Amino acid sequence: QLLCILPYEVALRRGYFAEEGLEVELVYARGGSQALQFLVGRAVDYAATSLDAALQAYQQGAPILRFCSTGRLPLFALAAAPKSPVKGLKDLEGKTVGISALGNADHVLLVYLLRKAGADPKRVQYATLGPNLYEALKAGHVEAGMVQEPALTLLKEAGGRELVNLMDLKQARAYLGGPYEFMGVAVRREERQGRLEEMRALSRALEKALRFLHAANARLIADTLPKALIAGGDEERLRAVIERYRKDLYPTGVRIDLEAARRVAESQVEAGLLPPSFRVESLLDLEVLGASG
Structure with missing residues (x-):
């Protein structure tokens, strides 16, 4: 997902890491879980992973600390x-909704959305479709689904309907109560002092x-990305997506928004992935930079 990595590629290719005296190599993993295993x-x-992935790794015993944030929306x-006749979240009761997999970030977020809207997540059927989600949704094999870009744009062009777009800050405030911590950076806990x-x-x-x-x-931002990462893609569509979302997805500072992080932990508690007593502060190091919010 190119929108996840934009801040990191920009920092590397525009020389911001070098300006700070850092020699950085970006190593791409197959998702946040693998990155944290690395x-x-x-x-x-x-x-650099979603907070969802970091929370799961930490709960399973990974000795990590998360100290900065580069994304404020899922x-x-x-x-x-x-x-599809579905027009809102309550309409999903009794319907089948496509997700990538049970327990994944999109499933957890959907359950959280349903509960916030007063709908019963247990009355929704979840179809785990992995990489086939977009095609199944476009073909009408499921009534609704959790999608990313550019799948959302393509689906709307095919006659689909956007119900809730959590990449939009106004909608995130309306449906989630505010920002929802996403991408950020973690370090090994025992190396915190030496690497401060x-x-x-x-x-x-x-x-x-x-x-x-x-x-x-948006054109300058897209041109910053290495060509290998966008080979075979629609560059014009990529630029349009960047222009549409860049000021919503990315904060202007890297300090962790504690309330946004608490929303993610709350969603995982409600999905049964974290115990009710869990405190997200145990994973976060708010003293490296100070906290926002």
Whole structure:
């Protein structure tokens, strides 16, 4: 998902890491769980993942600390299939909704959305469709589904309907109560003190990248990405997606928004993935940079 990695690629390719005296290599993993396995196994020095992934790794015993944030919204929207009668969250009761997998971020978020809207998640059927979700939704095999971009745009062009777009800050405030912590950086807990100045330098570089994402035009941002990452894709559509979401998805600073992080933990508690007594502060290091909110 290119929208996840934009701040990191921008910081590297525009020289912001170098300005802070850092030599950085970006190593791509197959998802947040693998990235955190790399971190715990000492294959990398830091791991940039969603907070959802970090929470699960931490709950399973990973000795990690999360110290900065580069994303304040989840990269998901709930959309109805073409010709589906579904018009809102309450309409999903008794219907089948496509998700990537049970327990994944999109499933957890959907359950959280349903409960916030007063709908009963137990009355919804969940179809685990993995990478086939978009095609199944477009064909009407499910009534609705949790999608990302560019699938959301493509689905709307095919006659589908956007129900809730959590990549939109106004909608996130309306449906979730505010920002919902997403991408950020973790370090091995035992190395925190020895890496403290490096962590602050890394954070300063990423903050420069976030400000660039707010200030630059979408074409310049897209051109910052290495061609290998967008090979075979629709570059014009990518630029449109960046322009649509960049000021909502990315904060202008890297300090962790504690309330946004608490919403993610609350969603995992409600989905049964974390115990009711869990406190997200145990994973977060708010003293490296200070907390926002």
